[in-house]
Amino acid sequence: MDIITVKTKYREELVDITPEVAKIVRSKNVLSGMAVIYTPHTTAAVTINENADPAVRKDIIAGLASLGLDEMKFSHLEGNSPAHIKSSLVGCSETVILENSNMHLGTWQGIYLCEFDGPRTREVWIKIIK
Amino acid sequence: MDIITVKTKYREELVDITPEVAKIVRSKNVLSGMAVIYTPHTTAAVTINENADPAVRKDIIAGLASLGLDEMKFSHLEGNSPAHIKSSLVGCSETVILENSNMHLGTWQGIYLCEFDGPRTREVWIKIIK
Amino acid sequence: MDIITVKTKYREELVDITPEVAKIVRSKNVLSGMAVIYTPHTTAAVTINENADPAVRKDIIAGLASLGLDEMKFSHLEGNSPAHIKSSLVGCSETVILENSNMHLGTWQGIYLCEFDGPRTREVWIKIIK
Numbered sequence: 001m002d003i004i005t006v007k008t009k010y011r012e013e014l015v016d017i018t019p020e021v022a023k024i025v026r027s028k029n030v031l032s033g034m035a036v037i038y039t040p041h042t043t044a045a046v047t048i049n050e051n052a053d054p055a056v057r058k059d060i061i062a063g064l065a066s067l068g069l070d071e072m073k074f075s076h077l078e079g080n081s082p083a084h085i086k087s088s089l090v091g092c093s094e095t096v097i098l099e100n101s102n103m104h105l106g107t108w109q110g111i112y113l114c115e116f117d118g119p120r121t122r123e124v125w126i127k128i129i130k
Numbered sequence: 131m132d133i134i135t136v137k138t139k140y141r142e143e144l145v146d147i148t149p150e151v152a153k154i155v156r157s158k159n160v161l162s163g164m165a166v167i168y169t170p171h172t173t174a175a176v177t178i179n180e181n182a183d184p185a186v187r188k189d190i191i192a193g194l195a196s197l198g199l200d201e202m203k204f205s206h207l208e209g210n211s212p213a214h215i216k217s218s219l220v221g222c223s224e225t226v227i228l229e230n231s232n233m234h235l236g237t238w239q240g241i242y243l244c245e246f247d248g249p250r251t252r253e254v255w256i257k258i259i260k
Numbered sequence: 261m262d263i264i265t266v267k268t269k270y271r272e273e274l275v276d277i278t279p280e281v282a283k284i285v286r287s288k289n290v291l292s293g294m295a296v297i298y299t300p301h302t303t304a305a306v307t308i309n310e311n312a313d314p315a316v317r318k319d320i321i322a323g324l325a326s327l328g329l330d331e332m333k334f335s336h337l338e339g340n341s342p343a344h345i346k347s348s349l350v351g352c353s354e355t356v357i358l359e360n361s362n363m364h365l366g367t368w369q370g371i372y373l374c375e376f377d378g379p380r381t382r383e384v385w386i387k388i389i390k
Contacts (some may be wrong), residue, residue, distance in 0.1 A: 001218055001227055001229060001234065013192035033389065034387060034389055035166055036225050036227060038225075038226070038227060038234075039236075040234070040235065040236025040237070040239060041236055041238070041239075042178075042180040042186075042236065042238050042239055047351075048302075048345055048348075048349040048352050049302050049347060049348050050302040050336075050344055052237050053269055053337075053338075054340065055334070055335035055336040055337070055341075056336050058335055058346050058381055059335055059336050059341040059344065059345065060341075060344065060345050060348055062332070062334065062335075063327075063329050063332065063334070063341065063342070064345070066137075066327075066328060066329065067196075067197060067327060068196060068338055069193050069196065072192070072193065072196055074185070074189040074192065074193070074234055075185035075188055075192075076183055076185040076186045076189050077183070077185070077330035077379075078183075081185075081186065081189040081190075081193065082193070084179055084186050084189065084190060085181060085189065085190050085194070087351055088177040088178075088190055088220055088347055089219055089220065090349065091177075091220075091221055091224075092178050092224070092239075093224065093353055094300070094352075094353065095224055095225055095296050095349075095353055095355055096298070097261055097296060097298060097385060097387040098171050099261060104261065104298075104300070105300065106299075106301055106302065107300070108301070108302050109301075109302055109352075109372025111298060114372040117363065125227060125234065127164060127227040129163065129164055129259055129389055131357055131359055131364065161321055166294055166355050166357060168355070168356070168357055168364075169366075170364070170365065170366025170367070170369060171366055171368070171369075172308075172309050172310045172316075172366065172368050172369055197326075197327060198326060199323050200327065202322070202323065202326055204315070204319040204322065204323070205315035205318055205319055205366075206310075206313055206315040206316045206319050207313070207315070208313075211315075211316065211319040211320075212321065212323070214309055214310055214316050214319065214320060215320050215323035215324070217309060217350055218307040218309050218320055218350055219348075219350065220306075220309050221351055222352075222354070222382065223354065223355055250284075254389065255357060256389075257294060257357040259293065259294055259389055
């Protein structure tokens with residue numbers, strides 16, 4: 001298992017971790033397999049989405065905000081229940097296909113750590129199965 | 131493939147299945163691999179979220195309820211379309227990393243069966259890949 | 261890696277790809293393993309849900325529409341930010357369990373390509389790990 005450390009800067013943001021994941025994958029020389037990209041936090045998530053226009057990342061944050069969770073009253077006393085809910089909606093991991101030492105992503109796909117309760121130092125774990 | 135059976139008690143709830151999954155994983159003595167935790171139902175889901183304050187589980191149910199799906203008119207005559215939609219939003223499986231006979235979960239992470247149309251008897255399937 | 265090509269017909273729809281995935285899986289004769297079903301697009305998704313009443317598929321599209329994303333103003337100039345957000349909410353892949361040359365799906369489960377910005381020609385990639 002490899003670990004990527006990400007220092008997030010804002011309360012909510014999508015951080016592009018594609019280069020770091022690709023570097024780890026290439027170093028393993030996997031001819032055929034898959035990689036699980038997993039964040040061990042409960043107010044963050046991992047998603048795959050557009051890698052070209054950075055506006056899409058902001059729109060994803062804005063779209064989730066529009067659900068109205070941030071204005072609700074919740075039981076959990078830490079006050080970050082909206083971040084926990086967004087984490088379960090987006091999910092804490094993604095699985096990608098590996099062939100010939102590379103990740104098979106779509107042309108417009110990048111891998112993102114979703115921060116929903118930052119800024120914090122976050123980890124992303126990469127596990128490769130051949 | 132191993133099977134966990136869960137009897138849910140309410141229409142909607144998150145049931146902690148972490149101990150049952152951990153027991154199965156430990157019994158396999160996997161040095162390096164991953165486990166897929168999969169529910170074969172279409173009005174339930176599997177998620178990973180906070181394992182400390184039980185209020186978070188209730189807040190996840192309440193947050194999903196706040197989306198307003200339960201008040202909508204749908205075509206499906208069984209009346210449980212909101213549960214089907216929540217199932218696709220949260221997802222029917224999670225993948226976790228295994229090393230040295232243990233699951234690598236984050237400190238605050240637990241694994242939950244999400245019941246959206248209970249009470250019912252549900253299954254969760256565990257498949258380990260080395 | 262195997263590739264399924266899907267020509268979608270509408271702006272938004274769920275297309276049943278279960279027979280195509282099952283055929284690929286059967287051709288591999290996998291005694292024990294799993295399959296990743298992955299779409300390389302950022303305005304589409306893969307989900308597992310009810311295979312009996314086709315109304316459920318329409319209700320999933322309608323339920324996502326009810327979140328109000330389609331009426332929001334977004335930054336991304338292509339105008340398809342709601343499709344990107346739905347893609348991250350549903351997720352671009354599913355993982356299923358294989359045993360004795362077959363997929364282990366629940367009785368009522370089918371596998372769907374979710375089109376959120378069609379009609380287009382889409383790909384779904386199938387990767388099997390033994």
